[in-house]
Amino acid sequence: MEFLRRALNPWGENVPIGVAWDLIWAAVIIGAVFVVVHALLVPKKLPAGEIDESEAKGLPDRIQRHKPGARGFHWTMSATMFALLITAFFPVIGIQFPWVTIHWIAGVLLILTVLYHIYHVFAKQDIRNMWIGRRDMKEGSLGLQAALRRPVQRPRAGKYPVDQKMFHHAATLATLGAVVTGVLMMFRIDNFLLPQNTYMFSDAAWGWIYVIHGVSGIALIFLVIAHVYFAIRPEKRWMTWSMINGWITRDRYLENHDPERWTVPEGEGAGEVEGAAAGGTGQPALSDRA
């Protein structure tokens, strides 16, 4: 299978012009296989972990996991991401419509959200939450064994479980790849933000830019598939809900998170208004244990 699309430039030099579109299907298939295999191997319900009530004191019943800003970012980003993937790949697979303008505008939005996110994590959040350390490694291996029904003590994570961190970093890489090349590619299309500058780079350089853009986009297809799959997994739904309403229950917290690694300071509970509003929606999340 060809990984690149190549062509002769006007001077007869063989240059890359983009990624082979067959890879779209490769990504879809790999994604599907992953989902199926995972669904078959990993049990939907994990045994409830022990809760040490002693740790509970002083904690509100609802603990905020995602600040509104973080959630806002997440959902705008996912919206733009879907817009980008649809406008990018549907025309290629034969569902045709005027896509270019939507695509680059969605891209610009994505960039804005990413910029906001970067600002947000540095200003408002503790980036260490995303670092992968030795304990994350241990957590990872134990988690894997637990998932494979090994008789091990299921580890408790920091604010973010290691698999979530890994996904985040993969997504970051792919997104940055697509974003950076995407900005450059805007110099080759007619838009009101950047002047057209077709010959800014050599054909070969341009070719590689298009390749990276394609590869990133195709990688994102797989990542999105995996992400959505986990989001709807029963045993992870409480996390999904937390991305909607922002909080998790104290029990969830104690069961899945290591207070040493994710210490919830006093009063760091979910705001009353939000709590009330989220109360109802919170229920299913609560009811799935017991």
Added chain:
Amino acid sequence: MLQTEAIQARRGGFTRRKFIKGVVAAGATASVSGYLFRGSGIFAPMLTAQGAVERLVTLTVNGQQRRVDVPKYETLAMTLRYQLGLTGTKLGCDRAECGACTVLLDGVTHYGCSILTHSVQGREVTTIEGLEQDGELHPVQQAVMDEGGFQCAFCAPGFAMSMVGMLEKNPNPTREEAAVLLSGNLCRCGDYDKILNTAMRAAELSRSRA
């Protein structure tokens, strides 16, 4: 030429089978020391796929039936020049732009460089060599002699064929009409004035002969 005539003319050649096959007819196979694309070299073993045409075709050129082994991608001008030895049909651009290769198919002017030989089976092909009838010049040729037509004359055969086609369409053209009917041919010597004189003279001669 009328629509229906065109269809008749073409039907003539075709057996009504699913696919057109070369009409097998009398007439010796033309020397297949045929030049340009004798199909030897790396393409010799190209097999004929199911339902595809056969290489051996029978052409009707200047009233004679000629059996030729023609690659499927060969144009009529090449077949005429390099297989049938009819070099009067010139190649000025090989792109249907200059008219030096103009021939008649069923009396209608076509660019010989831009039609497949396989597409003209069953159609009457007339080239410059076919105008002269036992020593007597065609009115168009006579007109050229009378008017001292053409300079380098590389375009002459093509122009002559266009004039013959013109007479079929409009035996009594004005100078303007003649120019329009000859507008598919280029003359780089710029001898258009003399060419138009020739065309008008040709019309005059053919009227008087008819």
Added chain:
Amino acid sequence: MAENVIGTDISPPDLRAKITGRARYAEDFRAEGMVFAKLLLSPMPHARVRSVDTSAAEAMEGVLGILRADELPVQSEGLREGALTDEPKYEGEPVLAVAAVDETTAAAAVEAIRVDFEQLPFVLDPLESLREGGPDAHVGGNISAGRGEFGSLKWPASVFEEAGADKLPMGEAAAEWTIGDIETGFDEADVVVEETIVHQSVTHHPMEPRSCMAYWQNGKLFLHGSTQSTERTRGGVAGLAGVEPEDVVFIGEYCGGGFGSKISGSPIMAVPAVLSRKIGRPVMLRITRYEENYIGRARAGFQGWAKMGFRADGRMTALDLYLVQDSGPFGASDLFTAGTVATASYQPENMRFRGAAILTNTPPRSAQRAPGGAQIVAMLEPLVDKAARELDVDRLEIRKINAPGHDGWLGARQTPFTSAYVREALDLGGELFNWEEKKQLSGQRNGTKVTGVGMGLSPFTAGSAGRDGLLVIRPDGKLYVHQGIGNLGTHSIADTARPAADVLDLSWDQVVIVWGDTSKHLPFSTVQAGSQTTHAHTRANHAAGTAMLGLLQELAARELGGSPTDYRVADGRVFRAGNRAAGMNFAEAARRAIATGGKFSGGVVPEDLNDATKAAVAGLAGEGLIAAARDNYSRGGSVYTWVATFAQIELDVETGEVEIIDLASTTDCGTVMHPRSLAAQTNGGVFQGIGMAKGQRWVFDPKWGIPFTKRFYTARPPGILDVPLSPRFAAVDEPDPRTPVGAKGIGEPPVGAGEAAYVCAVADAMGGLCLCRTPLTADMILAELEGRPRPYGLLETHV
């Protein structure tokens, strides 16, 4: 008596062959076992071949051989062009050639060859190369310093800033000459006009591409090619093949148009010549229109500036000219001709000519019908109109005021003309076109169409001196005129034989023309360039005819007694004056000549003949009464022809389209040899000029240095609907005193006349506004009329 054939219309002896398809041009020849060659063209405008991998191609069945540049006797080096090169200087320059059993295989083989090119800096626009640090077309430099050496010409940035975007920058010139004092000239002027003007380069595009076929037999090279001058091509071919001229048989019976691009064959002839020897098979190299666009030569373009001063009475007191020439990769001499030609219509009292010929990475230039002349006429004539308007002098009148008389002079050295009936030609044209009435129509509007009338006066060299003539009277009583000149389509192959027939008072049907194959013993003749043929070769054949007359008289006296002067020649007989019975016919003369031998049948020949002619005579010796002679007629002065063309056009102000309503041309080209052919030559040249003015294009992508006008439909030579249906023509028909025949050439002058007449007529329709660029396409005209931005910068080239 004499002169009975000259001045009448004849049917050229080759016409029947041409119109029955029997005329064989180079690509119509076949040889037993003939194979085909294809060229690999450079994909880059300037590059160096690092390495070539031909293994895949050589492995193909049917591939017979590959020819590389280093195998050619004539190598591409510096300003010398080779048929193939490892340092291509323009996109499309042939790099190597492949021979195979058929073209399909050859083409596939070329595609299978891997060439690793090192891309080198290139330049398309001469002005870019003139900037400090600007790219050069050659590694060695951007101008020719003579003797094949390169030089470098760069102008400081200040020169460009001074000029701005809309005026030609004029730095240090590479060539310069003056007449009188230019400043004084402008001081004396009452009106001064000035413009920056661009003239596009234009590909020749003859109908017949320069295909050629070659094979070897007993160490002799047989080459079928397309050329303007047969005998003078043989030597060139010998050089290309690396053999002696006597080992070359060149066959070129017909030439499908040359217009200066096939003066003595083409460099590409080396490919079949050398390749066929290498593989031991006849090789046909079919040149396609696409390839012809690259190797087929082009007219050099100019970016120029002109300033003219006139006295109130219309006399030109000063002409200041600066031309930057686009010389292509190997140079062109249009620039120098242009300056000279400018003097031939205006006889400026003071003049300064400055110019620079800059090398560029665009297809090679060569002479093209009035090289330099056509360009400068089309560039300057609109300025003369501009001045005429300001002076309120009639446009025809102002040309008559400045036109040379018989005391006229040419160029920097101010050499005298042999004859100049310019005013006569202008008057004749004024009548023919009905100028006085037509000029009233100027600016008249009819619906969306505006009428414009204009004229162009175009001088150009019309011959110098001939070489040798060779005649044979064979026992069949016919006069065989051996023509070393080529059959380039002008009918001169026949017309130049007429003087011989006339001197011998022989009817035309008794004349046989021998031409087109150097094995047929052809004399060394003039090259067919510079409108030489008619003037020069009528002289040569007149000399040969006179020699033949002498031999006939001598032979008769010897055989029948008396002295040679007692004998007359007429109607194919030589006889005693006053007694037609006492003599013999040519057949008898031929037999007696053979019997007598010696100088009568080629045993002895004049010493001053060229060796090639001597060899030809030796080859014919004993076959009849043979006369060969060199043209020793007067050589002083400059032989010039003038053509005046008048045009009436209609300009559609809503579309910018122009239609030519009426066109009339007149000429002073000395004695009219062949009226119908002369009219055709003139109209043809005028149409070629109109084509250049109206829309023949030469467009490159500046980033890649690759041309797009490679096909007829993008290059746009004029078609039959782009020119007027009934152009009119008349000639002054006054003999030029410097030649016994009185004929001057006509090939070149018409081009500039047609081009200028068109440009001036369009300017007239636009109220005297000169767009100062050719081609003058609808988009440019419309943009101007609508007051929209110019489609192209004033100095922009290759558009």
Added chain:
Amino acid sequence: MAVMRDMIPPFELYQPTEVDDAVRLMRQHGDKGWVLAGGLDTFDWFKDRIKRPEAVIDLVGVEELRGISDGADGGLDIGAMTSLTDVAENADVMNRYPLLAEAAGLVATPQIRNQGTLGGNIVQDTRCWYYRSGWPCYRAGGNVCYAATSQSMNREHCIMGASRCVAVSPSDTAPALVALDAEMVVASTSGERTWAAADFFIGPDIDIERMTVLKPGDLLARIVLPAPWEGARWYFEKVRDRKAWDFSLVSVASSLRVEAGMIQDARIVVNSVAPYPVRLRAVESAIRGRAPSEETGQMAGEIAVEGARTLRHNDYKVALMRNLVKRSIRDAA
């Protein structure tokens, strides 16, 4: 790989005599197949060795694709393989749809009109010389438009409808057919489908590699001229550099229904200003109820060029389009 031109690469040739066989062959070979009608666009691609199909399906023998006949509900049916000459000189076309006859009669040259087909003229590929040079541009599947840069030679390119690609539609008959509200009947193995001429042409924003809705396997079978626009007032003009063998710099086609000196209904189409024939709906509605006068034309012209975006060398097209739209109303007969 070295570049080679002017030699047709070998292919397998099929000459079906029935449409069914033709479309079956077309489906069988998919994008490795090529439909050959008149061939005047085709052979340029083949000789440049840029398009190299494995199988060529020559329609020369498919008689049902030829000929002009009365349509089912009035109007006229024209087989896609009918030669342009036959279209231009057919009595019915000349009398009932002179606009089409005129347009067909102005194509290239007599020889090309004799051999070229109406279908071929409609579906022919663009003449952008960057694309035609085989450069890897967007339209050729690449990642760049060579014609839209600050130094490109784009005198012939578009002033509207561009989306990355700035090539224009070269067809002369296309604008005429849109102006006549013709229908395109497309055959494929899954039966026939009909498109309004206006929807038949697509821009690069939707598919940068095609100019029409036709996909591999689709065959333009015939063109249906509807009764409604029979005998309407019309105007066609093609501005070009040469009077023969040239493509339009800009062309205009209009159908006007005029009653009591007022325009009741109109269809005005301009070509070679966009990648597809541009139907000027805004102009059409603006001129309804007005007299076909110089003023109306002037106004129409101004509306027509609103939003035009020029490239380096094609600004003149704005003026040319404006003037031609004016003429198409003022001078319609």
